[in-house]
Amino acid sequence: MTKRFYVCRQCRRFTMNKECVVCKSSNLSASWKGLVVVNDATTSEIAQFLGVSVPGKYALFVG
Ligand SMILES: [Zn+2]
Numbered sequence: 001m002t003k004r005f006y007v008c009r010q011c012r013r014f015t016m017n018k019e020c021v022v023c024k025s026s027n028l029s030a031s032w033k034g035l036v037v038v039n040d041a042t043t044s045e046i047a048q049f050l051g052v053s054v055p056g057k058y059a060l061f062v063g
Helices: 045-050
Strands: 006-008 032-038 056-062
Touching: 006 056, 032 045
Parallel strands: none
Antiparallel strands: 032 056
16 A cells, blocks of 8 residues: 655645645645655755755655
C-alpha cells in the first residue's frame, strides 16, 4: 500500500493534509522529485538552498 504525499508549491514541504501545515497554502502538488529531510534549518546547507526555516521533509523539485 502506497501513501500519497503532496508537496506544497510555496515552501516545498511534504504534507498529508489538504493544506500545508507551515504556510497554510492549499496549492499542493502530487508531482515531485527528491525527498530531503531538514533537521536543523539554521545550519543546514540544503535548508538554505531550499530557503526553508522549519525542520521537516521537503521535495527538491515540485511539478
Ligand atoms: Zn507550504
